[in-house]
Amino acid sequence: xxxxxxxxxxxxxxxxxxxxxxxxxxxxxxxxxxxxxxxxxxxxxxxxxxxxxxxxxxxxxxxxxxxxxxxxxxxxxxxxxxxxxxxxxxxxxxxxxxxxxxxxxxxxxxxxxxxxxxxxxxxxxxxxxxxxxxxxxxxxxxxxxxxxxxxxxxxxxxxxxxxxxxxxxxxxxxxxxxxxxxxxx
Numbered sequence: 580x581x582x583x584x585x586x587x588x589x590x591x592x593x594x595x596x597x598x599x600x601x602x603x604x605x606x607x608x609x610x611x612x613x614x615x616x617x618x619x620x621x622x623x624x625x626x627x628x629x630x631x632x633x634x635x636x637x638x639x640x641x642x643x644x645x646x647x648x649x650x651x652x653x654x655x656x657x658x659x660x661x662x663x664x665x666x667x668x669x670x671x672x673x674x675x676x677x678x679x680x681x682x683x684x685x686x687x688x689x690x691x692x693x694x695x696x697x698x699x700x701x702x703x704x705x706x707x708x709x710x711x712x713x714x715x716x717x718x719x720x721x722x723x724x725x726x727x728x729x730x731x732x733x734x735x736x737x738x739x740x741x742x743x744x745x746x747x748x749x750x751x752x753x754x755x756x757x758x759x760x761x762x763x764x
Contacts, residue, residue, distance in 0.1 A: 593678060
């Protein structure tokens with residue numbers, strides 16, 4: 580699984596993708612957008628809290644239903660309509676929320692997972708099978724022996740480099756498309 584730092588970096592990417600969008604800025608300040616982006620990108624890990632509250636075990640339901648695409652979509656629809664009551668926001672905002680939530684699941688699938696079963700239940704409720712990419716590109720976090728250890732530092736450093744590089748490429752591609760779009764218009 581990716582760390583909260585990695586998920587927050589994905590949230591930053593989500594923010595930068597809409598940071599100049601007039602439809603978004605019309606209803607929300609940049610400050611609110613960035614806070615929303617980081618919170619939604621980390622939201623599936625609420626299962627740690629749910630596991631502790633229900634079973635007194637942080638990991639018992641981790642990487643299960645909260646990491647699925649369908650549950651993420653339902654959560655984002657609920658959030659969207661709750662936010663829509665206070666302000667008239669565009670439907671594109673719903674797509675943005677789901678993209679942020681979706682990024683969490685994808686990052687956890689890209690991480691080296693040492694806790695069997697590896698991966699996440701991304702297709703819950705259709706199947707309870709766990710899915711992970713066959714070749715992880717993010718490091719492995721270890722919690723045995725404490726959180727603060729060299730392995731975890733290196734894993735976070737790796738995901739910072741990988742996610743930042745991917746984000747940079749995505750932003751370059753988006754900028755290129757925007758430039759082509761303004762030339763054509």
